[in-house]
Amino acid sequence: MRKQLDKTYDPKQFEEKTYQAWLQGGYFHAKPNPDKRPYTIVMPPPNITGQLHLGHAMDCTLQDCLIRFRRMQGYEALWLPGADHASIATEAKIVQKLKEEGVDKQDLGREGFLKRAWEWKEQYGGRIVEQQKKMGSSCDWDRARFTLDEGCSKAVNEVFCKLYDEGLIYRGERIINWCPTCKTSISDAEVEYEDHAGHFWHLRYPFTDGSGYIELATTRPETMLGDTAVAVHPDDERYKAMVGKTLTLPLVGREIPLIADEYVDMEFGTGVVKITPAHDPNDFEVGLRHELPVINVLNEDATLNEQGGKYAGMDRYEARRAIVRDLEEGGFLVRTEDHQHNVGACYRCRSVVEPRVSKQWFVRMEPLAGPAMEVVKNGSLQFVPERFAKIYYHWMENIRDWCISRQLWWGHRIPAWYCDDCGEITVAKFAPERCAHCGGSHIRQDEDTLDTWFSSALWPFSTLGWPDKTPELSYFYPTDTLVTGYDIIFFWVARMIFSGVHNMGEIPFKNVFIHGLIRDAQGRKMSKSLGNGVDPMEVIEQYGADALRLTLCTGNSPGNDMRFSDEKVRASRNFANKLWNASRFILMNLSDEVTSLDLPRELTLEDKWFLSLYNRLVREVTDNLEHFELGVAVQKLYDFIWDILCDWYIELTKARIAAGGESAKRAQQVLVHVMGGALRLLHPFMPFITEEIWQALPSEGISESVMVAPWPEYRPELCFEREEEEFSKIMEVIKAVRNRRSEMNVPPSRKAKLYIATGLPETMEKGAAFFERLAGASEVEIGQSFSIEGAVQVVTGDARIFIPLGELIDLDKERERLQKEREQAEQDVSFFGKKLENPSFVDRAPEKVVNAEREKLQKAKDRLQKIVESLEALK
Ligand SMILES: [Zn+2]
Ligand SMILES: [Zn+2]
Numbered sequence: 001m002r003k004q005l006d007k008t009y010d011p012k013q014f015e016e017k018t019y020q021a022w023l024q025g026g027y028f029h030a031k032p033n034p035d036k037r038p039y040t041i042v043m044p045p046p047n048i049t050g051q052l053h054l055g056h057a058m059d060c061t062l063q064d065c066l067i068r069f070r071r072m073q074g075y076e077a078l079w080l081p082g083a084d085h086a087s088i089a090t091e092a093k094i095v096q097k098l099k100e101e102g103v104d105k106q107d108l109g110r111e112g113f114l115k116r117a118w119e120w121k122e123q124y125g126g127r128i129v130e131q132q133k134k135m136g137s138s139c140d141w142d143r144a145r146f147t148l149d150e151g152c153s154k155a156v157n158e159v160f161c162k163l164y165d166e167g168l169i170y171r172g173e174r175i176i177n178w179c180p181t182c183k184t185s186i187s188d189a190e191v192e193y194e195d196h197a198g199h200f201w202h203l204r205y206p207f208t209d210g211s212g213y214i215e216l217a218t219t220r221p222e223t224m225l226g227d228t229a230v231a232v233h234p235d236d237e238r239y240k241a242m243v244g245k246t247l248t249l250p251l252v253g254r255e256i257p258l259i260a261d262e263y264v265d266m267e268f269g270t271g272v273v274k275i276t277p278a279h280d281p282n283d284f285e286v287g288l289r290h291e292l293p294v295i296n297v298l299n300e301d302a303t304l305n306e307q308g309g310k311y312a313g314m315d316r317y318e319a320r321r322a323i324v325r326d327l328e329e330g331g332f333l334v335r336t337e338d339h340q341h342n343v344g345a346c347y348r349c350r351s352v353v354e355p356r357v358s359k360q361w362f363v364r365m366e367p368l369a370g371p372a373m374e375v376v377k378n379g380s381l382q383f384v385p386e387r388f389a390k391i392y393y394h395w396m397e398n399i400r401d402w403c404i405s406r407q408l409w410w411g412h413r414i415p416a417w418y419c420d421d422c423g424e425i426t427v428a429k430f431a432p433e434r435c436a437h438c439g440g441s442h443i444r445q446d447e448d449t450l451d452t453w454f455s456s457a458l459w460p461f462s463t464l465g466w467p468d469k470t471p472e473l474s475y476f477y478p479t480d481t482l483v484t485g486y487d488i489i490f491f492w493v494a495r496m497i498f499s500g501v502h503n504m505g506e507i508p509f510k511n512v513f514i515h516g517l518i519r520d521a522q523g524r525k526m527s528k529s530l531g532n533g534v535d536p537m538e539v540i541e542q543y544g545a546d547a548l549r550l551t552l553c554t555g556n557s558p559g560n561d562m563r564f565s566d567e568k569v570r571a572s573r574n575f576a577n578k579l580w581n582a583s584r585f586i587l588m589n590l591s592d593e594v595t596s597l598d599l600p601r602e603l604t605l606e607d608k609w610f611l612s613l614y615n616r617l618v619r620e621v622t623d624n625l626e627h628f629e630l631g632v633a634v635q636k637l638y639d640f641i642w643d644i645l646c647d648w649y650i651e652l653t654k655a656r657i658a659a660g661g662e663s664a665k666r667a668q669q670v671l672v673h674v675m676g677g678a679l680r681l682l683h684p685f686m687p688f689i690t691e692e693i694w695q696a697l698p699s700e701g702i703s704e705s706v707m708v709a710p711w712p713e714y715r716p717e718l719c720f721e722r723e724e725e726e727f728s729k730i731m732e733v734i735k736a737v738r739n740r741r742s743e744m745n746v747p748p749s750r751k752a753k754l755y756i757a758t759g760l761p762e763t764m765e766k767g768a769a770f771f772e773r774l775a776g777a778s779e780v781e782i783g784q785s786f787s788i789e790g791a792v793q794v795v796t797g798d799a800r801i802f803i804p805l806g807e808l809i810d811l812d813k814e815r816e817r818l819q820k821e822r823e824q825a826e827q828d829v830s831f832f833g834k835k836l837e838n839p840s841f842v843d844r845a846p847e848k849v850v851n852a853e854r855e856k857l858q859k860a861k862d863r864l865q866k867i868v869e870s871l872e873a874l875k
Contacts, residue, residue: 002695002696002697002698002700003692003695003696004587004696005580005583005584005587005692005693005696007584008580009576009577009580009581009689011543011544011545011546011547011576011688011689012544014688014691014692015134015136015540015544015545015546015688018687018688018691018692019133019134019136019688021705022138022691022705022707023141025704025705025708027071027138027705027707027708028079028138028139028140028141029140029142030076030077030078030079030140030476031076031472032076032471032472032474032475032476033076033475036074036075036076037074037075037076038075038076038077038078038475038476038480039067039070039071039075039076039077039078039480040077040078040079040080040476040477040479040480041063041066041067041078041079041080041479041480041481041482041483042080042082042459042460042463042479042482042509043059043063043079043080043081043082043139044059044482044483044484044488044492045081045082045083045084045145045146045147045456045459046083046084046128047083047084047086047089047090048083048084048085048086048090048120048121048124048125048128048146049086049089049090049093049120049124050086050128051127051128051131052128052131052132052135052536052537053526053533053535053536054518054526054533054534054536054552054564055485055517055518056128056131056132056536057135057536057548057552058515058518058552058556059483059484059485059515060132060135060137061135061548061549061552061553061685062483062513062515062552062553062556062630063079063137063483064079064135064136064137064138064549064684064687065549065553065625065630065684065685066481066483066513066625066628066684067079067138068138068683068684068687068707069625069684069711070480071138071707071708072680072683072684072707072708072709072710072711073711074710074711076475078140078143078476079137079138079139079140080139080140080143080144080145080463080464080476081129081132081137081139081140081141081143081144081145082144082145082146082147082459082463083125083128083129083144083145083146083147084147084452084455084456085121085146085147085148085410085411085452085455086452087406087408087410087411087449087450087451087452088182088184088186088348088406088408088452089348089452090117090120090121090410091117091408091409091410091411092182092348092349093120094113094116094117094120094410097120098116105409110409113409113410114409114410117409117410125146129141129144131536131537134537134540134545135536135540135545135548135549136545136546136549136687136688138687138707143463145462145463147452147455147456147459148411148412148455151462151463151465152455152458152459152462152463153412153455154429154467155455155458155461155462155466155467156412156450156454156455156458156462157412157415157429157430158429158466158467159454159458159499159503160414160415160427160450160454161415161427161428161429162503163363164416164427165427167364168363168364168367168368169361169362169363169364169404170361170362170364171359171360171361171362171416171425172359172360172362173294173357173358173359174284174357174358174360174362174401174403175278175279175280175281175284175355175356175357176355176356176357176358176360176403177190177191177344177346177353177354177355177356177403178298178300178302178353178354178355178356178358179346179348179349179351179353180298180300180301180302180316180351180354181346181349181351182346182348182349182351183300183301183407184406184407184408185358185360185403185405185406185407186346186347186348186353186403186406187402187403187404187451187453188400188402188403189453189490189491190346190347190348190491191344191345191346191347191353192344192345192346192347193342193343193344193345194342194343194345195340195341195342195343196340196341196342196343197338197340198219198338198339198340198341198343199219199336199337199338199339200217200218200219200269200336200337200338200339201217201218201219201221201324201327201333201336201337202215202216202217202333202334202335202336202337203215203216203217203218203221203224203250203274203327203332203333203334204216204332204334205230205247205248205249205250205274205332206247206248206250207242207245207246207247207248208245208246208247208248208255209245209246211245214230214239214242214247214258214270214272215270215272215334216230216269216270216272216273216274217269217270217337218274219339219341220279220320221320221323221324221327222297222304222311222316222319222320222323223274223276223279223280223297224249224250224251224252224274224276224323225251225252225295225297225304225307225308225309225311225323226276226277226278226279226295226296226297226307227249227252227254227256227274227275227276227295228254228256228275228276228277228287228292228293228294228295229256229257229258229259229274229275229286229287229290229292230247230256230257230258230259230272230273230274230275231258231259231260231261231263231264231272231273231274231275231286232258232259232260232261232264232271232272233260233261233262233264233265233266233271234260234261234262235266236260236264236266236271238271239258239260239271239272242258243258243259243260244257244258245257245258246258250327250330250332251309251323251326251327251330251332252309259275259286259290259292261286261289261290263282263285263286275287275292276295277292277293277294277295277357278294278295278296278297278356278357279296279297279298279354279355279356279357280355281355281400284355284357294357295307296356296357296358298316298354298356302315302316302354303315303316303319304316304319311323316354324336360403360404360405360448361403361404361405361414361416361446361448361450362401362402362403362404363401363402363404364401365399365400365401365402366399368498368501368502369396369397369399369498371498371501371502372396372494372497372498372501372502373392373393373396373397375497375501375507376389376392376393376497380507380510381497381507381509381510381511381512382510382511382512383511383512383514384511384512384513384514384558384559384627384628385514385558385559387559388486388489388512388514388559391486391489392489392493392494395489395490395494396494402451402495403451404450404451404454405446405448405449405450405451406448406449406450406451406452407447407448408448408449409449410449411449411450411451411452411455412449412450412454412455413445413446413447413448413449413450414445414446414448414449414450415427415428415429415445415446416445416446417431417432417435417443417444417445417446418443418444418446419435419437419438419440419442419443420440420442420443420444421435421438421440421442422435422437422438422440424436424437424438426443431445453491453492453495456492456495456496457492457495457496457498457499458496458499458503459496460477460478460479460482460496460500460508460509461473461477461500461503461504461508464476464477466503466504477504477506477508478500478504478506478507478508478509478510479508479509479510480509480510480511481509481510481511481512481513482496482508482509482511482512482513483513483515484512484513484514484515485514485515485516485517486514486515486516486559487517489514493512496508496509511628513558513628514558514559515556515558515559516559516560516561516562517561517562518552518561518562518563518564519561519562519563519564520532520534520563520564520565521563521564521565521566521567522563523561523563526564534564536548539569542569543569543570543572543573544573544576544688544689545688546572546576546685546686546687546688546689547569547572547573547576548569548572549685549686549687550572550575550576550634550638550685550686551564551568551569551571551572552564553630553631553634553685554568554572554631554634554635554638555631555635556630556631556634557629557631557632558628558629575638575641575642576686576689578641578642578646579641579646579682579689579693580689580693582641582645582646582650583675583693583696583697585650586650586668586671586672586675587696587697589657589668590668590672590698591664591665591668593665594665594668594669594672594698595698596698596700596701597672597673597676597677597697597698597699597701597702598669598673599611599669599670599673600665600666600669600670602666603666603670604663604666605723605726605727605766606649606652606653606727606770607666607667607670608720608723608724608727609720609723609724609726609727609728610644610645610648610649610652610670610674611670611673611674611718611720612718612719612720612721612723612724613640613644613724614640614644614674614677614678614718615714615715615718615719616719617636617637617640617678617681618677618681618712618713618714619714620633620636621633621636621637621681622711622712622714624636625684630685633685634685637678637681637682637685640678641678641682645674645675645678648731649670649671649674650671651774652770652774653667653670653671654773655769655773672697672698675693675697676694676697676699676702677712679693679694679697679706680706680709680710680711680712681711681712683706683707683709687706687707690706691705691706691707694706694709726763726766729760729763729764729767729796729797729798729799730763730764730766730767730770730771732796732797732798732799733756733764733767733771733775733794733796733799733801734767734770734771734774734775736794736795736796736801737754737771737775737776737777737794737801737803738774738775738776739794740792740794740803741775741776741808743866744792744808744809744814744870745809746776746808746809748776750776750807750808750809751776751777751778751807752776752777752778752803752804752807752808753777753778753779753780753781753803753804753807754771754775754777754779754780754781754801754802754803755781755783755786755788755791755801755802755803755804756771756780756781756782756783756799756800756801757783757784757785757786757799757800757801757802758782758798758799758800759784759798760798760799761782761783763798764780764782764799765782768780768782778807785800786800786802788802788804790804790805790806790811791803791804791805792805792808792870815871818867818870818871819871821863821867822864822867822868822871825860825863825864825867826864828856828860828863828864829857829860829861829864832853832856832857832860833857835853836850836853836854836857
């Protein structure tokens with residue numbers, strides 16, 4: 001028994017139910033299947049702290065479109081979902097929550113804190129999954145993973161030990177980016193640069209021997225307390241003689257050397273720079289070359305430490321003011337200059353990041369970056385659109401070692417143990433009982449955890465069971481497409497690529513499909529402060545998931561941002577309505593004899609025209625989807641369903657169907673055939689409504705659910721180019737006559753005879769019935785030429801149509817109306833004409849404004865011309 005469609009389209013009535021039916025059908029589950037080719041997408045795991053925002057909603061929609069498309073194409077399609085523990089983000093949230101309860105993280109201790117964190121995960125981790133389900137995501141939930149689950153943690157330890165053994169992970173004193181608010185190191189990719197108004201303070205440092213001063217400038221004067229040298233370029237003639245002398249560091253009194261190093265830019269400022277190895281990455285390198293002491297003057301919270309002397313305990317900015325004041329009093333401040341400069345901020349909390357020397361774990365990047373670039377260069381891994389490859393190369397070429405240790409608790413604890421007896425480090429996959437070097441039992445595990453991206457970098461293979469050799473891993477890896485925003489190419493995409501290439505010996509995915517950000521209707525970024533964010537769940541509540549999905553696909557082009565507005569969602573909902581009503585119309589009039597989606601044997605001209613267009617649609621939409629052009633594909637579907645199917649073909653066949661008989665049955669067969677195909681093509685974008693209608697179509701012989709129905713294929717025998725062209729000539733006449741009638745305000749009920757002068761009498765003859773029904777013709781006469789007094793003429797490419805006016809309108813009234821319109825048009829032409837003759841307007845107004853006026857003038861002239869022609873015809 002086929003389903004009956006409800007009278008009105010109400011997604012609430014079926015979206016939830018449909019999703020449950022899909023789950024019960026097991027359609028989302030994929031398993032290694034030697035008879036099919038795999039198609040795999042691993043979902044970028046959202047943070048467990050997160051709620052679904054519009055960006056996720058787009059991520060979900062695009063991935064689901066691709067996976068549904070491939071599943072219907074006959075691939076064993078796996079969309080593997082999961083969540084990220086998001087160490088820094090989650091820990092910050094829990095710390096905040098504890099703070100509200102008056103509890104400090106340290107009071108709870110590591111164990112207590114982690115217990116709270118897992119509770120948090122239990123409570124909130126499922127929220128986003130429920131929201132993804134509401135979107136219609138056809139993920140294989142049986143395979144859902146979590147970056148901190150047992151399997152992923154095993155993969156993390158495996159990779160850490162492997163890289164350590166290969167010398168690609170090391171522990172060392174390095175300059176890292178320190179966030180004084182999050183109190184942890186963060187990686188280069190986690191620093192966002194912002195333009196700040198600041199100063200250049202020009203200082204002078206005296207030579208210890210009393211032979212004068214040397215001048216230099218700094219943007220961070222408080223770091224001078226940690227200066228251990230001053231440097232000039234070895235070729236700089238101005239200073240050659242002075243290199244080797246010592247300077248007395250102002251306020252501190254420490255003697256520091258004047259050194260020569262090629263890092264210094266002779267052209268910039270005085271060509272002299274202060275060297276603070278503990279607080280600047282370049283200075284740190286200079287310090288290594290010259291074996292300079294490293295003096296850290298900052299605490300973890302960016303207050304000054306005991307090295308800060310009288311400034312100890314002050315906040316960095318407070319100390320800056322005090323130091324500048326003291327330098328000025330001591331005569332060391334030459335001048336202060338305003339200066340706009342780039343300041344690094346923590347991507348989590350926006351605090352200004354301090355470069356700081358500390359002991360951390362690093363991944364040696366150079367040996368990993370080369371092969372990871374090669375796979376993109378040789379085309380085995382492609383960015384869509386291609387231009388993102390350049391950004392990727394640029395980053396990889398300039399990459400520094402990746403600081404992977406974090407001073408956090410929520411995450412994968414670093415599998416390294418320190419021996420109190422011999423001081424050596426034991427790195428092991430499983431907790432050792434004894435030191436690997438001396439056999440001593442006094443060992444302590446490193447307190448730090450790994451950067452959250454360390455585990456997500458392994459996501460494409462850890463989720464498939466690696467390091468175990470599972471059937472899933474050998475079948476689904478390398479995965480096919482990664483769908484993500486351009487904002488995390490560095491954080492995540494690049495790291496997955498080198499991790500895959502290095503650990504698996506194979507690329508993690510073949511394509512990276514990059515999408516843009518969603519902006520509001522005015523093109524602004526959505527943000528809390530602007531209050532212009534949109535909650536996808538509210539949109540679904542109001543309009544349904546299909547309308548939201550269609551909106552997110554419409555106009556979507558790889559790599560480009562898109563705008564979102566309520567208006568667009570309403571347009572999507574209207575489209576769903578239109579589809580619903582058209583389907584209902586087809587089904588209500590469907591004869592019981594039509595029991596399948598098969599085509600009839602005999603086809604009319606309009607059937608062939610319609611099928612030919614549909615056939616082309618199949619080819620193009622398939623091609624677009626294969627090339628990630630989802631926005632193009634969905635636009636074609638929208639236009640076909642709205643214009644060709646609903647507005648044309650249904651109208652064309654109404655009379656046939658009403659008349660009944662064999663011809664009616666054939667029209668119905670064509671209608672359900674194309675409807676069945678169009679629903680399948682639309683299914684990846686609008687899964688719910690297409691399923692609901694599919695259930696009501698005579699589609700039993702094909703598949704119980706549209707989501708596992710075969711994807712339509714292009715059929716050469718349905719390509720009717722000649723008929724397509726012929727029928728479009730008939731349509732042209734219908735459109736032209738309709739337009740003219742509407743311009744002249746002729747009510748649809750008022751019929752008139754059409755005289756069609758044409759060189760294609762046979763074609764026009766075939767259109768006669770349609771002209772009567774769709775172009776207000778009471779009668780049609782076709783000939784070589786006509787000469788008819790008092791008739792409106794309409795011209796198309798192949799015909800000149802005469803419509804006797806007396807039959808259409810009251811001539812006197814019409815003349816009067818046109819006279820008035822003519823006067824108005826003449827006034828407009830004269831007004832814009834004068835304006836454009838006025839040199840003070842044309843010369844002074846911006847070009848855009850002048851051009852707009854020119855356009856208005858042209859429009860008024862065109863209108864006037866038409867009115868004059870119409871008046872002529874009335875004579
Ligand atoms: Zn921070
Ligand atoms: Zn030991």
